[in-house]
Amino acid sequence: MDLRFRDVEPTPEERAAIDAVLGPPPSAWEGxxxxxxxxxxASGGHAARERRDQLLPALHAVNDRIGWISEGALDHICRRLTVPPAEAYGVATFYSxxxxxxxxxxxxxxxxxxxCQARGADAVRRSVEEQYGPPGVSWTPSPCLGLCERAPAALALEAGETPKAAVYGDLPHDEPVDLTERDEPAAEAAVPQAGxxxxxxxxxxxxxxxxxxxxYRANGGYAALRRAxxxxxxxVIREVLESGLVGRGGAAFPTGRKWEATARQPDHPHYLVCNxxxxxxxTFKDRVIMEGDPYALVEAMTVAAYAVGCPxxxxxxxxxxPRALRRLELAIATARSxxxxxxxxLGHGFSFDIEIRRGAGAYICGEETAIFNSIEGHRGEPRTKPPFPVEKGLFGKPTVVNNVETLVNVLPILTMGAPAYAAVGTPSSTGTKLFCLSGSVHRPGIYELPFGATLRDLLELAGGATGGGLRAVLLGGAAGAFVRADELDVPLTFEGTRAAGATLGSGVVLVLDDTVDMARILLRIAEFFRDESCGQCVPCRVGTVRQEEALxxxxxxxxGADSADDLTLLRDVGRAMRDASICGxxxxxxxxxxxxIDRLGVFSPSEAK
Amino acid sequence: MTVPLQPPRRLLEITVDGEAVRVPEGSTILDACTATGTGVPTLCYGDTLTPKNACRVCVVEVEGSRTLVPACSRKAEAGMVVGTSTERAEHSRKVVLELLASSVDLSTTPRAAEWIEEYGARPERFGPDAATVEQPVKVDNDLYVRDYNKCILCYKCVDACGDQWQNSFAIAVAGRGFDATISTEHDAPLTDSACVYCGNCVEVCPTGALSFKSEFDMRTAGTWNEAEQTRTTTICSYCGVGCNLTLHVQENRIVKVTSPHDNPVTHGNLCIKGRFGFQHVQNVASDG
Structure with a gap:
C-alpha cells in the first residue's frame, strides 16, 4: 500500500510505548x-499488512502510557503496522x-x-461534579463498570510507565468522594454463597x-482436561452435546452444536474466542470468575480448543x-511455564496457547462478530450473518465464540459426566446458572442456583428487597425485560422466562424498589443504547436517538399528561429497530x-407519581 | 463493447411476492426482485461495490427468518419465500425513511421524496428538536465539496476510496453511533490527506453529499438545472486506457463528469484527469 502519513513525530515517550509492544522497528519503512x-x-504486501491485529494493543500502549493518543503517536503506529491513518483514526475514535x-x-x-443509579449514582455524580467540575476532563460518566455488588462505583485509570487502576465501591451519597488508595475487596466478597x-x-x-x-489443582483443577x-x-463434543449446555452470554445457543459445526470445517486453523x-x-459474573478462579477459564479454554482443534x-x-486482566495474565503465564x-x-501432543486482547470501552464488541473486527484491528462493527462464525470468523477462519460462564461449565460436564450434569436443572435448561443480583437488595452479588429456581427463591436468598416494597425486577439487563412484583414465581430458566415474555439474558437480576424513579431508569437505558450504538445501520443509529428524545x-x-403520540412513536421506532437492525x-x-410500558404501566395515565 | 462470458451457473428457484422466479446461484434477493420487476428501494447499495447493507431501506421479509433481511446482500437460497411488500417490511422501510429524513438533508437524494410519499413516511413527527447531523459544508479544495449534512453514512465512499477500488484510504468512518462521520485522519482537510482527487467517491455517493465544486456552486447560485443538461459519453483523451467519460453539459459548459458503471474495465472509476480535468475545454474563448 502506498500510504500517506502525516509526518508528525511522536514524542520519545510515545515511541517507547509503541515499540515496547511491537518491538523495535526493523527498517525505515516502519518508522x-x-x-x-x-x-x-521496499517493504509492503501481505507481510506488512498482516500485523493489523496489533493496532488495538498499540493504541492501548499509548493510551496507557500518555493518557491519550496524539497525532504523532497515531502516525507512528500507522507506519509500524502499515495501516492507513484515516482507518486508524476511525478505530481510535470508536472506543470510549x-x-x-x-x-x-x-x-x-x-x-x-x-x-448504580438504583443505589444513588445521581447523588455521587453531583458530588463528583462539585469536586472536579464538569464531566469530560478529569472525570467522565460511565456505562456499567461491572461493579454492581458495590454500587455506586467508580473506576480511576491513570496513565504512566506503570499504568494504574483503582476501583471505588459503595461510594457515599452527597458527600465528597474519597479517592485515597485502598485495597479492593477479594473476589469472593461478591459471592455471598462462598464456601x-x-x-x-x-x-x-x-x-x-x-x-x-x-x-487450583488441589481443588479439583485440571481433572476435566485429563478426562478430555x-x-x-x-x-468431548459428545459429552457437551449430551449435557444440554447452552450459551450463557444471552443467546442460549447449544454449545455442543457450535463446537461440532466448527470442528467439522475443513478450513484451518480454527480459532477459539472467549467473550x-x-x-x-x-452483569458482573464473568469478572468474578476471572478474578476468583482464573485457572478455571484457562483449563476450560484448553478443553474447548482440544475439542474443536484450535491452536x-x-x-x-x-x-x-484491570484486576481480571492481572489475574488472567498471571494464570496464563503460570500455566504456560x-x-x-x-x-x-501434558505430553498429549496437543498444542494450544491463549492471548488476551483488551477491549477499550465498547458494549458492541461483545457481539460475536464485532469481537472479530475489534481483534483484527478494525472498528468493532458487527458483520453481516451469514456467513456465521463457525464458517468464517476471526481472520476469516472457522471460529468458536463462547462466553466465560459457558466455558467454565464445560469443567463440571467433564468431571461429573454429561448425564449427571444434565440431571441438574430442568430438561431444557440444564446445569446451574450464575445470577447477577444488584440494585435494591440486601445482599447483592453473584448467586449460583440450579435452573428451575424461581425469582422469589433468588430474592429470598439475597435477603429480599430494600426500601418500602418491590417495584420491578429487570431480567437480562438493558437488553432484557422488566417483570412486576407479582410475577416473582417465574422460573429462572430459558424456557420459563421466555414463556413469561421476559428473558434470562446474561443473568442480570436488577431489583428496583419503590423509591427508584422508573422514568430515570428508562432514560438511562435509552441513553446507554444511544451511546453504544456503533452507528453502522440506520434503524439503530438514529432510532436509539429518537427513542431517547421521545422518553x-x-x-x-x-x-398523567397525554403522551399517546410519543408512545406510538416509541412503538413504531422500536419495532423497526427490532426488525431491521443488523445485530442484537x-x-x-x-x-x-x-x-x-406494557407490563409495569410506566407512563400510563393511571401511573401518576 | 464485449463483456466476458461467465461460466454457467445453476439456477435456483425462489418465490418473490408469490411469484416463482429462477435466478442464477449466487444472486441476491435484490437480483431476484429486479428479475421479476419488483421495485425495492435502495440507498447504500452500489452496483459496483460489495453490498454494505447499512441503510436497511431494502429490507424484505423472508419466511422462517426472525428478523427482516436486507435484499441487497442476502443471497437467494433455493425455496426461499420472500415478501417485499408485507406490512412488516413496509413498516421498517417507512420508519427508516423517517429516521433518515429527520436527521439528514435528503433534498438531493434521487427518489427520496418519491419513496417518502409512497410509504407514507412522516419525518416531521419527531418534532422540531429532533437531532440532526447538521454541520458546516466542507469546501477545502477546488474540485469537490463534502456536505455531510446530506450524508447517510452508507460507507460507499469509504469502500470506493479503500480496498474495493482506489486503494487511497483517505477517508474512513470515525466516531461512533449518531456522532459517526466520514472523516480523514484527525479531520484534516483533504489537501492534507491521502486523497488523490479521483472523484470515485463522488461517483458512488447516493445523496449528493459529495458533489463537484462546479455543481455545488451552481446549486448555491440557483443556476443548476438538471432538466436542461445533456449527457454525452465519450472517451477520455488523456492517456491510452480509454476510460469512458459522460460529460454533463449545461449551457454549453461541462458541469460535471461521470463514468458508466457498466464499463467492464473501469466500472465507473476514473482518475483526477478524466474526472476533473475538463476546464481546458471551456477556457479557450475567454482566456485564450
Whole structure:
C-alpha cells in the first residue's frame, strides 16, 4: 500500500510505548532510522499488512502510557503496522476509553448505569461534579463498570510507565468522594454463597488462591482436561452435546452444536474466542470468575480448543476489568511455564496457547462478530450473518465464540459426566446458572442456583428487597425485560422466562424498589443504547436517538399528561429497530422500554407519581 | 463493447411476492426482485461495490427468518419465500425513511421524496428538536465539496476510496453511533490527506453529499438545472486506457463528469484527469 502519513513525530515517550509492544522497528519503512539498506528494498504486501491485529494493543500502549493518543503517536503506529491513518483514526475514535484529544493522565470513570443509579449514582455524580467540575476532563460518566455488588462505583485509570487502576465501591451519597488508595475487596466478597458445598461453578472462589496453580489443582483443577484427553476431541463434543449446555452470554445457543459445526470445517486453523467483554449493564459474573478462579477459564479454554482443534485462543477482555486482566495474565503465564499451555500439553501432543486482547470501552464488541473486527484491528462493527462464525470468523477462519460462564461449565460436564450434569436443572435448561443480583437488595452479588429456581427463591436468598416494597425486577439487563412484583414465581430458566415474555439474558437480576424513579431508569437505558450504538445501520443509529428524545419529552410532561403520540412513536421506532437492525444491539434496544410500558404501566395515565 | 462470458451457473428457484422466479446461484434477493420487476428501494447499495447493507431501506421479509433481511446482500437460497411488500417490511422501510429524513438533508437524494410519499413516511413527527447531523459544508479544495449534512453514512465512499477500488484510504468512518462521520485522519482537510482527487467517491455517493465544486456552486447560485443538461459519453483523451467519460453539459459548459458503471474495465472509476480535468475545454474563448 502506498500510504500517506502525516509526518508528525511522536514524542520519545510515545515511541517507547509503541515499540515496547511491537518491538523495535526493523527498517525505515516502519518508522525506524533510515539506513542505506532501506533504499534498496521496499517493504509492503501481505507481510506488512498482516500485523493489523496489533493496532488495538498499540493504541492501548499509548493510551496507557500518555493518557491519550496524539497525532504523532497515531502516525507512528500507522507506519509500524502499515495501516492507513484515516482507518486508524476511525478505530481510535470508536472506543470510549481512548481519547484523541489531550486529557489528564488520571481519569475517573463514574458509573451512572442502572445498578448504580438504583443505589444513588445521581447523588455521587453531583458530588463528583462539585469536586472536579464538569464531566469530560478529569472525570467522565460511565456505562456499567461491572461493579454492581458495590454500587455506586467508580473506576480511576491513570496513565504512566506503570499504568494504574483503582476501583471505588459503595461510594457515599452527597458527600465528597474519597479517592485515597485502598485495597479492593477479594473476589469472593461478591459471592455471598462462598464456601457453600453445593456450589458447582463458584466452588473454588474463596477457597483456592486465585494466584496459585497448585491450589487450583488441589481443588479439583485440571481433572476435566485429563478426562478430555481420555475421551478424545469427538468424545468431548459428545459429552457437551449430551449435557444440554447452552450459551450463557444471552443467546442460549447449544454449545455442543457450535463446537461440532466448527470442528467439522475443513478450513484451518480454527480459532477459539472467549467473550469476556461483559458489558451488559448489571452483569458482573464473568469478572468474578476471572478474578476468583482464573485457572478455571484457562483449563476450560484448553478443553474447548482440544475439542474443536484450535491452536490458538483469544480472551477478549473488557478494558474496564484491570484486576481480571492481572489475574488472567498471571494464570496464563503460570500455566504456560508448567506445561498446561503451549506445545505438547501434558505430553498429549496437543498444542494450544491463549492471548488476551483488551477491549477499550465498547458494549458492541461483545457481539460475536464485532469481537472479530475489534481483534483484527478494525472498528468493532458487527458483520453481516451469514456467513456465521463457525464458517468464517476471526481472520476469516472457522471460529468458536463462547462466553466465560459457558466455558467454565464445560469443567463440571467433564468431571461429573454429561448425564449427571444434565440431571441438574430442568430438561431444557440444564446445569446451574450464575445470577447477577444488584440494585435494591440486601445482599447483592453473584448467586449460583440450579435452573428451575424461581425469582422469589433468588430474592429470598439475597435477603429480599430494600426500601418500602418491590417495584420491578429487570431480567437480562438493558437488553432484557422488566417483570412486576407479582410475577416473582417465574422460573429462572430459558424456557420459563421466555414463556413469561421476559428473558434470562446474561443473568442480570436488577431489583428496583419503590423509591427508584422508573422514568430515570428508562432514560438511562435509552441513553446507554444511544451511546453504544456503533452507528453502522440506520434503524439503530438514529432510532436509539429518537427513542431517547421521545422518553425525554414524555418524562418532562406533568404526570398523567397525554403522551399517546410519543408512545406510538416509541412503538413504531422500536419495532423497526427490532426488525431491521443488523445485530442484537439494535434488535433489543427497545425491549426493556417496551416491557416497562406494557407490563409495569410506566407512563400510563393511571401511573401518576 | 464485449463483456466476458461467465461460466454457467445453476439456477435456483425462489418465490418473490408469490411469484416463482429462477435466478442464477449466487444472486441476491435484490437480483431476484429486479428479475421479476419488483421495485425495492435502495440507498447504500452500489452496483459496483460489495453490498454494505447499512441503510436497511431494502429490507424484505423472508419466511422462517426472525428478523427482516436486507435484499441487497442476502443471497437467494433455493425455496426461499420472500415478501417485499408485507406490512412488516413496509413498516421498517417507512420508519427508516423517517429516521433518515429527520436527521439528514435528503433534498438531493434521487427518489427520496418519491419513496417518502409512497410509504407514507412522516419525518416531521419527531418534532422540531429532533437531532440532526447538521454541520458546516466542507469546501477545502477546488474540485469537490463534502456536505455531510446530506450524508447517510452508507460507507460507499469509504469502500470506493479503500480496498474495493482506489486503494487511497483517505477517508474512513470515525466516531461512533449518531456522532459517526466520514472523516480523514484527525479531520484534516483533504489537501492534507491521502486523497488523490479521483472523484470515485463522488461517483458512488447516493445523496449528493459529495458533489463537484462546479455543481455545488451552481446549486448555491440557483443556476443548476438538471432538466436542461445533456449527457454525452465519450472517451477520455488523456492517456491510452480509454476510460469512458459522460460529460454533463449545461449551457454549453461541462458541469460535471461521470463514468458508466457498466464499463467492464473501469466500472465507473476514473482518475483526477478524466474526472476533473475538463476546464481546458471551456477556457479557450475567454482566456485564450
Amino acid at each position: 525506524g532510522a533510515r539506513t542505506e539498506a532501506d533504499l534498496r528494498f 476509553l481512548f481519547s484523541v484529544k489531550p486529557r489528564p493522565k488520571r481519569v475517573l470513570h463514574v458509573c451512572t448505569d442502572l445498578a 457453600d458445598p453445593s456450589l458447582v461453578l463458584l466452588r473454588r472462589i474463596g477457597r483456592a488462591d486465585p494466584a496459585s496453580l497448585d491450589d 484427553f481420555d475421551l478424545g476431541p469427538a468424545g 469476556a467483554d461483559e458489558s451488559e449493564p448489571g 490458538k485462543g483469544f480472551i477478549y477482555l473488557r478494558g474496564e476489568y 508448567r506445561g498446561f499451555l503451549g506445545d505438547d500439553i 425525554h419529552r414524555i418524562s418532562r410532561r406533568p404526570p 444491539l439494535g434488535q433489543t434496544a427497545w425491549n426493556a422500554v417496551e416491557s416497562a
